[in-house]
Structure formats: structure tokens, C-alpha cells
């Protein structure tokens with residue numbers, strides 16, 4: 344009789360499944376194959392007039408650092424709707440989503456960031472549960488040295504560069520720091 | 525003693541995990557939580573001079589219909605690299621990937637399509653194992669009624685509309701047919 348006292352552990356074994364070409368994470372307890380794909384982060388550079396909406400992160404990674412509202416795109420929403428949802432969740436602000444500012448393939452962490460331009464429809468905002476603090480700041484007061492991720496800087500700079508433009512190609516990663524492979 | 529003869533089935537139970545807000549698919553055999561996120565399809569409208577590279581699908585869905593090269597983005601690649609990989613896999617052509625033509629959120633099937641403009645670097649092409657046939661066709665000869673998916677038409681039309689342009693916003697879904705929810 345097999346010893347079944349050991350707790351099963353989910354898809355933690357790396358193997359090339361039959362009929363596939365690449366190694367996938369499989370579970371030897373239940374046979375599940377976890378087809379891991381890159382995940383989509385949706386977010387927005389949000390403005391009210393000339394001011395930028397920034398949130399100080401209440402959660403790891405980079406707790407205490409400033410970010411734009413962004414997070415994992417969920418099922419059954421468009422990228423634009425997801426970006427608006429993240430703004431509401433993290434900064435309690437209602438926005439209209441506009442142009443796509445950047446498509447950042449962060450392949451060292453298997454994420455593609457779709458970052459939009461968005462304008463608040465009212466000045467109301469506040470800290471969602473993932474934020475310690477939310478603020479509307481002038482361009483000159485953006486805390487560049489306290490931004491949570493390089494992609495936050497890229498997106499803010501893309502927004503600034505494309506002020507007044509309505510038809511432009513989204514930017515891509517200007518650099519891939521900390522590449523791990 | 526538990527009856528352990530029944531085969532475990534992987535993450536097939538829908539439940540809101542502790543500390544989460546949304547229902548996820550969980551496995552009662554091993555406790556694995558399958559955080560399903562939208563998947564990214566990367567592809568390209570590929571040209572050689574004035575001709576468009578189309579592939580007739582050798583696999584379901586829409587076997588026998590014509591498509592542009594496109595498929596699931598894999599781990600550890602940029603979106604542009606993934607699009608070039610798909611062109612090589614499905615149409616055995618080497619390309620240089622250029623402008624982003626479209627970002628199509630197909631939320632009824634939980635896919636985001638990132639479709640690029642790409643130019644062949646040589647006229648060589650051929651049928652990969654997912655294609656019955658690969659052809660270079662004039663715009664006038666595109667088999668519009670035999671295209672595999674609406675997004676193929678959208679991308680081809682986006683390509684045609686933006687000929688000669690180098691800095692333009694990617695298009696989005698002009699329509700979401702067959703919306704299921």
C-alpha cells in the first residue's frame with residue numbers, strides 16, 4: 344500500500360508533457376499541467392489637470408515606494424477596463440482611459456505591462472487597501488528616487504513626452520534592468 | 525481509510541480562496557490554486573513587398589481557414605520576439621518586427637492579442653506543422669470570407685490603413701462578436 348500521509352504539493356515538477364515541446368510544471372499527485380504564460384499588468388498614468396496621481400504601496404514588493412495604479416488584468420475585462428478598475432481599487436479615483444502609453448515586455452519576470460493615459464472625472468481620490476497614501480502631485484514634485492519600479496518611471500516619462508498628442512505609438516522598455524536568465 | 529482509487533482531477537472546483545476576493549479554480553486533491561489570467565496572443569501581419577503572408581490552419585479551431593501567424597506568448601520572451609517566433613513556427617519565414625498594429629482585448633475568450641507589423645527579410649516561407657499551406661498573396665486576393673477569426677481581418681485592415689505610417693496608436697477591437705457571459 345502506498346504511503347499517502349505526505350501532503351500533495353501541486354504542480355511543482357518540471358517536465359515536458361507528452362505532445363508538448365517545452366517543459367511545464369506538472370503535479371505528480373493529480374496530473375495537472377500548469378501552462379504558465381506571461382501575465383498582463385494593466386495600469387494607468389492618471390492626471391487631474393496638471394497633477395499626477397501617485398500611490399504609496401502598502402504591500403510588498405517595494406512597500407513604502409510610490410507607484411502608478413496597476414495590477415494583474417483579470418478575466419472577463421478589457422485591458423482598458425482593467426486599468427480603470429486598478430485605479431479605483433488602489434487610488435479610489437474614477438477615470439476615463441485614453442491612449443496606450445506603453446507596452447513593456449518584462450520578460451525577466453514574465454509580465455507584459457499595458458499602461459494607459461487616464462484622466463480623473465472628479466478630483467476625488469483616496470488610499471485603497473494596497474496603498475498607504477495617495478497624492479496628486481505636480482510633475483516637478485514626482486519623487487523619482489522613491490518610485491517602486493523602473494516601469495513606473497518609464498510610464499510617467501512617456502506620459503510627459505506625449506502631452507497633447509493623440510495618435511502615437513506606445514513606447515517599449517527603454518532598458519531591461521536586472522535581467523535574470 | 526480513505527478510498528484513494530478515484531483519480532484526482534486537478535483544479536476543477538470553483539471557490540474563493542482565503543484572503544482572495546474572486547472565485548478561482550482550486551484542486552481539492554492537492555490544494556493547488558489556479559490563478560487564471562488572460563492570455564496573451566502574439567502575432568504579426570507579415571509582408572514581402574506588397575504581398576501578405578497567410579497560413580491555412582492545419583489544426584482546430586477553424587481548421588482549413590486562413591490566418592496570420594499568431595499564438596500564445598511564451599515565458600521569457602518579449603511580445604515582439606514572440607511574434608517573430610510564431611511567424612517562424614507557422615510560416616517558416618524570418619521577419620523584422622515593427623509597429624504594433626492592434627491591441628485586441630477579446631474578453632469573451634480571455635485573450636489579449638498583440639499584433640505587430642512585420643517584414644520578411646527573405647522571400648523564403650513554408651508550412652509549419654500547424655499550417656496546411658502558406659502563401660504570399662496580394663491585398664486584392666486576400667480570401668476575406670475564409671479568414672479564421674475576426675481578429676485576422678481587423679489586423680489585416682489595420683495594416684492596410686496604416687501603410688507608410690510609422691508613429692500611430694494601435695487599434696482596438698472594432699466589435700466584439702459572439703460575446704458570451
Ligand SMILES: [Zn+2]
Nearest residue numbers: 353370373554
Ligand atoms: Zn495536483
Ligand SMILES: [Zn+2]
Nearest residue numbers: 373534551554
Ligand atoms: Zn491537484
